[in-house]
Amino acid sequence: MLYHPKWSKVKKRLMSFVCEPLHSRVDFQVINYRKAHDQLGRAVITVDKVEMLSMCTITAEREEYYRERDIRIQLDDFSYDDVFNNRALQEQAHEQLKTEGIYGQYDFFSALEEYFxxxxxxxxxxxxxxxxxxxxxxxxVGKRTLRKMKESISEETLLVQEFYKLRCDAENIHSSK
Structure with missing residues (x-):
């Protein structure tokens, strides 16, 4: 799925949601590779100019291919004739990657659409x-909500926990237990 709105407008809207204490520290970038076959590239979230999450389409698609292959080996299923089965295996591989935090640029755009x-x-x-x-x-997300999340945040991925800590530090909320 390609993202149609202009990135500059989308970024402006996205930045309008970023809390004031982090507004100058957080950035979102989309890097398209013109010579890539699909012209997709990476989407990046940076904090203080350090990449915290890089969502590279090429990496994600390569990893998805390997995961799908591993699933086929486990299932001993090398029949490529069933379109629905192929799609199910691909979806299973994609879900595995998402749980590991391996995303493509298209995942970022899809998440943005849902978020907006x-x-x-x-x-x-x-x-x-x-x-x-x-x-x-x-x-x-106000300070009261952030404080309420203190207990449940340990169930989140490490990266979500890092962003939670970043936000709490920026808002002078003590996030450590």
Missing amino acids: NSPIEASLTSNNMIIKILCMLDRR
């Missing part, structure tokens, strides 16, 4: 790590 079109309460309970990270930066 969902209330913040729904985004906070999302299973999508990218959406959770965006929530940790979101000005609509």
